[in-house]
Amino acid sequence: MSKDLSIVVNGLKFENPFVIGSGPPGTNKATILKAFKEGWGGVVAKTCSLDASQVHNVAPRYGKLYSRENKEVIGFQNIELISDRPIEDWIKDFKEIKAECPKGILIASIMEEYDKKRWQDLVIMCQDAGVDAFELNFSCPHGMPERKMGGAMGQNPEMVGEVTGWVTEVSKIPVWSKMTPNITDINVPAFQSIDNGKGHGISLINTILSVIGVDLETLRPMPTVKGYSTPGGYSAQAVRPIALHHTMKLAKAFRDNPKYKDISISGMGGIEKASDAIEFILLGSHTVQSCTGPMLQGYKMVHELKAGLEAFMEKHNFNKVEDFVGHSLQYLTTHSHLNELKQGKFESKELSKDIEWSGDNIDKQTKDMASN
Numbered sequence: 001m002s003k004d005l006s007i008v009v010n011g012l013k014f015e016n017p018f019v020i021g022s023g024p025p026g027t028n029k030a031t032i033l034k035a036f037k038e039g040w041g042g043v044v045a046k047t048c049s050l051d052a053s054q055v056h057n058v059a060p061r062y063g064k065l066y067s068r069e070n071k072e073v074i075g076f077q078n079i080e081l082i083s084d085r086p087i088e089d090w091i092k093d094f095k096e097i098k099a100e101c102p103k104g105i106l107i108a109s110i111m112e113e114y115d116k117k118r119w120q121d122l123v124i125m126c127q128d129a130g131v132d133a134f135e136l137n138f139s140c141p142h143g144m145p146e147r148k149m150g151g152a153m154g155q156n157p158e159m160v161g162e163v164t165g166w167v168t169e170v171s172k173i174p175v176w177s178k179m180t181p182n183i184t185d186i187n188v189p190a191f192q193s194i195d196n197g198k199g200h201g202i203s204l205i206n207t208i209l210s211v212i213g214v215d216l217e218t219l220r221p222m223p224t225v226k227g228y229s230t231p232g233g234y235s236a237q238a239v240r241p242i243a244l245h246h247t248m249k250l251a252k253a254f255r256d257n258p259k260y261k262d263i264s265i266s267g268m269g270g271i272e273k274a275s276d277a278i279e280f281i282l283l284g285s286h287t288v289q290s291c292t293g294p295m296l297q298g299y300k301m302v303h304e305l306k307a308g309l310e311a312f313m314e315k316h317n318f319n320k321v322e323d324f325v326g327h328s329l330q331y332l333t334t335h336s337h338l339n340e341l342k343q344g345k346f347e348s349k350e351l352s353k354d355i356e357w358s359g360d361n362i363d364k365q366t367k368d369m370a371s372n
């Protein structure tokens with residue numbers, strides 16, 4: 001490769017910005033080592049907690065939304081909980097992984113109840129095992145909120161600030177907080193985490209609350225476990241535009257105040273191809289994560305990510321990834337500004353007034369009015 005794909009984020013050198021998002025692709029030593037050996041720059045491990053004995057998964061726990069024509073998976077739902085593996089096993093794994101792959105950036109994703117000592121004990125255990133950074137899971141939407149963990153905590157901005165503060169009080173390594181999109185404005189808890197909690201970065205987004213569908217034979221919602229279901233978290237391609245919006249909104253808010261110049265963003269939601277990842281970087285992400293992507297395509301998808309990023313950098317003459325982090329933010333403006341720019345001048349096929357919709361060829365008119 002002729003281009004340097006590395007990026008330094010919060011003092012950590014990622015060989016490339018591609019990071020496995022917390023979930024099945026980073027759920028034990030075998031999977032994490034596989035990711036590093038395949039070429040991923042970092043791995044956020046599956047979320048661990050102090051007491052895994054309370055975690056009981058069900059199956060089936062995934063559901064897919066297919067495109068109507070070619071049956072491609074465009075949306076993915078899970079009702080999976082955090083890791084069911086004892087913390088002692090995780091600590092052993094973390095040590096062995098760092099010994100075997102010292103250059104791979106290993107991020108522990110942690111979640112606990114609203115209890116300072118529990119959070120700090122967990123931080124110290126993982127930190128002593130040699131992980132490079134923390135991602136605080138304030139965002140998983142199902143299961144754990146019943147114990148006021150994960151998404152339930154993330155929907156309470158003051159709590160996000162306070163808990164991040166407990167972590168940064170004892171942590172000597174970078175701390176990212178992972179946001180739930182199941183809230184009106186992600187920026188509110190994100191700023192709490194940075195301002196009050198003294199966190200170093202924000203990861204976004206976790207999954208979006210969803211019901212993937214209803215089986216029209218059995219009339220049961222899916223995924224169906226012994227005849228019943230429960231709402232889950234939505235991921236994959238379908239969520240990307242929503243994730244891009246959250247990313248750009250936060251990145252713009254950070255960019256507008258020099259006080260936040262060292263705060264990092266790790267964007268995710270539907271990244272499956274290099275072009276997807278590049279969009280997140282252009283809208284302000286320093287690193288990008290993917291979870292459902294490798295679940296559907298395997299770890300090898302990182303080869304296309306790296307080749308595509310390099311080709312993009314060649315084409316646009318960027319030497320370093322950081323040269324284009326947030327580059328496209330400058331082109332996002334208000335609707336009234338767009339109107340000023342347009343100055344009422346429309347191409348012949350563009351509709352300028354609602355009365356021009358004909359009713360007979362609404363599909364063609366819609367096509368003419370779309371940019372892609």
Ligand SMILES: Cc1cc2nc3c(=O)[nH]c(=O)nc-3n(C[C@H](O)[C@H](O)[C@H](O)COP(=O)(O)O)c2cc1C
Pocket residue numbers: 021022023024046047076077078080081082083109137139140178205206207234235236237239268269270271289290291292293
């Ligand atoms: C099966 C599955 C399990 C997940 N488990 C976790 C988890 O333990 N902790 C966490 O922070 N996020 C978890 N996530 C969320 C992902 O890390 C990611 O935020 C989300 O899926 C959006 O990214 P994607 O479209 O690349 O998957 C999980 C996602 C899936 C699909």
